[in-house]
Amino acid sequence: QFHLVQSGAEVKKPGASVKVSCKISGYTLTQLSIHWVRQAPGKGLEWMGGFDPEDDETIYAQKFRGRVTMTEDTSTDTAYMELSSLRSEDTAVYYCATIEGSSGWYYFDYWGQGTLVTISS
């Protein structure tokens, strides 16, 4: 059985950083490419970035470049997303997701349960 299990909810102050984890079970991280999508309360889905296996690099959405870092620890099959300089607009549920597809065309097939990050002074 394949699962993505994310870390628990976080409350952060404006200007701080948050690091969300996504642990893989049932596969090894080296077999997967992980992306991150967030969802503000009552809003839609917003892609933040992820690993492109076609070009073997991590791609970030322009909106988050300079503030987000996505890393992986293959020894524990855990992916991480760190977002810095947090502001109130970053309050959202953050999801990790695996991609499927080929030739650079990918959709999101499995999702973690989500991690609520609340920014509050």
Place this chain on the structure above:
Amino acid sequence: EVVMTQSPATLSVSPGERATLSCRASQSVGTNLAWYQQKPGQAPRLLIYDTSARATGVPARFSGSGSGTDFTLTISSLQSEDFAVYYCHQYTNWPPFTFGPGTKVDVK
């Protein structure tokens, strides 16, 4: 950036009825279009990819069609578990991957 729009924003349907959801892209995305279902408090779930292929375990009452800029998700006979928000997603022109704003299917 490819902008995705969905209509209607809310669709009120009675159980057993057919639901037709629309998704439009601001430029052609070929057939690289997916649909996700999201229930309150849950992560999105992949329903359809490559415009019309059902993901594993998705019932046959869900079907997708279209190409280029106009796409449709049809639920042939709504069941109680189908009341949810549905998002379309294009994956031809990225970064960024982009999603539609969603269509909420609720009980009439």
